Amino acid sequence: MLSRPGLLFAALGAAAIFLPFLTLAANRIVAGQGVPIWSLAQAAPGLVALVLGLALGVISRPALRLLGAALGLAGLLWLLVQGSNALLSDAGEFARVSPAAGFWCLLVVLSLLMADALGALSPGPWARAALLALTVGLVALLLRSGALSDLSIMQEYASRKSGFQTAALRHLGLAFGSLAAAALIGLPLGIACHSSARLREATLPVLSFLQTIPSLAMFGIMIPILGWIATAVPGAKAIGIAGIGFAPAFFALVLYSLLPVVANLLAGLQSTPPEAREAARGMGMTGFQRLIKVEFPLGLPVILAGLRIVLVQNIGLAVIAGLIGGGGFGTFVFQGLNQTATDLILLGTLPTVALALISAITMDILVELATPTAERTR
Template sequence: MAALLSPFMTIAANRIVAGESVMAWHVASPAETLSGVAAVVLGLLFGIPSGRQDLRLCGALLGLCGILWLLMQGAPALLDSAAGDYARVSPAMGFWCLLLILTLMMADALTQMAPGPIARAGLLAAVLCSLALILWSGALAPLSILQEYAGRRAQFADAVLRHLALAFGSLATAAVIGFPLGIVCYRRAQLRGSVLPVLSLLQTIPSLAMFGLMIPILGWVGDNMPGAQAIGIAGIGFAPAFLALVLYSLLPVVGNTVAGLASAPAAARDAARGMGMTPTQRLLRIELPLGLPVILTGLRIVLVQNIGLAVIAGLIGGGGLGTFVFQGLNQTATDLILLGALPTVALALTSAIVMDILVELAQPIPKDFP
């Protein structure tokens, strides 16, 4: 309720100056705002009973529909009342607080209800399709962040592709390197005792420092190795960001591979050995299937981590969504910052949910024997 009593939107003369705060019931006419405010209040009240998770889920959805309705009605109404062709309207603190509260309420209700992986995948698809439909309809087009997008449509598409290449490409490269290394470390304790501390040391280096360290190293390689610059290796750009992300990814991949293989019950390994299985057969048929959930958990950590860290690539010319974040910081344009930050958050949350579903599907199903 305190969030609802905070400024819901702001209207400013242009994209840079500070805006004037507007309360939720003043963003449009009373007839247009009454239903939205009532939906938010009712949704918050539905969240009070702790034992009715279905009611809390319905309340969260009702509240989210309410704040979206207020945005859809408020943005064009405030722009029509503004003076000047460069006026901008944006969500304010009240909107973001309500969005956070209602999203957490929905997540908590779903956690308590414990839907299966297929149901969670369906819910995720429904949320993404609903969001895509709202954006495609143009109902939120008057908002400042979408006006920033409209002026950078081609750049945004390139930034998203570069961000995906950094995050998923570094994950794939770390998996190609880390899986075999993890298997060897699992087999040889002496090697494990020397490799894992080195990878842990790399993980302790601050992300910005790691990106900075890659610049002189790859700059020297690009200047002294024939053909290096032809394939994109240079002191700034995609290559140093990609290499830094790969180095950050190795510890979770190697460590979780070792932990996953070691999680296979000793009885299962002894039974496989007693059946005459070779070490390779035991690895492929016993240890890897039983350790797959732990290994996938390591990939989940890497993917979510790299989606966030790829933002820093914008500082060294690596591209990605971080380009908009740092451009917005330089121009003191908050909505330009959000144009890079919000898709990054959405991509990280979606990836985490998908990986959680895969981890649960990979869990071995216990069989009851008579």
């Protein structure tokens, strides 16, 4: 039998082969000329691996589909490395090579094929963690090997290496720091709302309203508020409070994070079966003991799912911090937009997407590990 998703991916991949695979430009700013796969030097091995991988992807057996996706990605990498080297060998000093629409489409198709195969295989959480670590390790090894150094995006990185490291740390600080702050505020607030219906009815509408404010508007609102605090409160500037920069972006992300944290905590605590609560009461547990020993452990998967939402959301929203001097990968995105430099935009976009994917998969693994084994096997 044939796999229906595999047939769709094979058709999409076959169509993508006819799109421009690489773009050759005279310099980093001007529009380049698309180059198809078949015109690349030494393209035959990579093209054969790519076609064979797509062909294996239509087979119903998940293991063969996974093998096909891995083979196709290897062929895609071969074409990217060999093609960029060959194109630059005859180009000018300032010439740039970038992946074009064909490459990105094939990358998405093969990634979806791999995800479909892994979904059918249903690996456990530890197996998924090992696969994630292996994938991240292979990508890191590829980047450190210098095989992709001819690509325009890697040349953008080479000229901004120290700035990229600073931006990465700032982006991590915004995303994970706001998550930690929201958890410190939201978890006690959620527990209080769980105990008091009146507080819950007053708090959730306010947090829902904050969530509806557009992100750029929220950042803008923070600027005059924190600017006033920096000038009116002694010592505020000394701890980093200012109208622009890291502080307004951080506080805006914290406000955005409170609703998912509080709402999922409430949902998790309220999902405790009544039988479990009655059994805890019968054992003489106090309300606090029931919360810590029964309700919180049983609701932990839902609570972690809320933290997952916050983390992925904040990784994406932190890009906008670049507009108000908050740093992060958004700095490169907006610099690239101002300079019409596509590869500089990608230098900020691709790490953001990768960080969001890694974080989402990691949190999914933690959610599954926190779920009782009996519920996992349903």
